[in-house]
């Protein structure tokens with residue numbers, strides 16, 4: 001039995017579909033628009049979301065993206081009229097599992113759900129397999145800046161001080177946050193990640209601090225926030241620079257007093273949790289621009305650890321490559337693949353703008369593509385051989401960092417078939433790319 005959320009602004013469709021899906025033995029809930037759907041998602045987990053595309057307010061596509069961000073495991077199926085089929089195709093690119101063209105028969109729904117459950121079973125097996133063959137990360141370095149970062153991390157791990165990790169995307173901030181937790185006396189406790197990026201402030205507030213029944217439409221039961229579930233452990237606030245203003249104040253109070261109230265409640269909750277925050281933006285610039293509270297910045301910036309980009313620690317490349325290659329071969333059951341001389345040379349010469357993430361992706365791709373017992377240059381992406389950059393350095397130097405990023409993203413999008421491909425190329429995850437694309441207004 002699965003938990004299925006039906007989202008459609010037409011009452012008849014909602015009712016029919018819900019009745020039918022229940023006769024198949026599943027539990028359903030219905031929402032008349034995307035806002036109600038997100039509230040339902042915040043209050044409980046769903047395995048499958050069946051959503052209309054065209055709805056007043058937030059449409060099905062925007063809803064899809066938000067669900068992908070918040071509950072990547074939920075399978076989303078869009079229901080669309082003929083007129084919006086092109087949008088449905090776009091939705092597949094954005095991570096929808098499939099779409100149903102209206103009017104559809106109930107048999108189609110049953111068939112589709114059956115396929116969804118097969119997929120879920122496969123994914124589950126995959127995860128188990130992956131966890132079994134995953135190698136520990138490599139937390140040693142021959143580079144002075146990285147050595148300093150790692151030494152500081154080990155030194156402060158056991159105290160409860162707040163740590164702010166900074167560094168370009170893909171440099172290993174999530175990895176180091178987990179390591180800090182593992183090295184601390186809180187290791188037996190939970191490690192809870194909160195992505196501070198979200199479409200609406202109120203949903204993030206309830207995700208962080210929890211809510212009580214009736215606090216808002218869709219809050220049909222009390223729900224503890226992520227902070228509460230981290231009792232005795234560590235909370236990792238990822239992309240803290242994206243935290244909306246109101247919540248910055250509420251978080252500041254939590255950092256100072258270790259207490260807060262759930263949304264809709266006046267009862268104070270005490271939580272003992274260590275805070276680690278991360279950002280790939282220049283938070284000090286955000287403070288200067290008034291986008292980020294200065295007092296909060298000082299409160300989280302007690303110990304700052306900056307992770308150097310991979311291109312500035314090239315002495316670590318050989319060890320990282322060997323380490324990642326071994327774990328990729330195990331993951332894909334490829335025995336021990338060797339790295340051809342030319343391929344190794346190309347990997348060592350490349351600048352890795354997407355940092356360790358790009359290296360991970362590149363090696364995984366190579367391991368999957370390699371035909372013989374050796375990885376050859378053919379198994380590496382073309383961009384490794386492209387001339388560095390055509391724009392003269394002087395022209396680049398006059399661009400702001402944001403402008404540079406915008407142009408880089410535009411180019412990657414123009415040269416890629418899908419959003420996923422562009423994201424891999426940039427070394428960031430697709431949701432981050434989607435968000436940046438929105439922020440910069442790139443079509």
Ligand SMILES: Nc1ncnc2c1ncn2[C@@H]1O[C@H](COP(=O)(O)OP(=O)(O)OP(=O)(O)O)[C@@H](O)[C@H]1O
Pocket residue numbers: 136137138139167168169170171172173174175176279280356357360427428429
């Ligand atoms: N020291 C390491 N050893 C092995 N793998 C690593 C190491 N550092 C990073 N990685 C891998 O690189 C990828 C990116 O790392 P991570 O998610 O920690 O980056 P990030 O700095 O948090 O990036 P973002 O800002 O985009 O969130 C992950 O797949 C991670 O496993």
Ligand SMILES: [Mg+2]
Pocket residue numbers: 173174238278
């Ligand atoms: Mg991260």
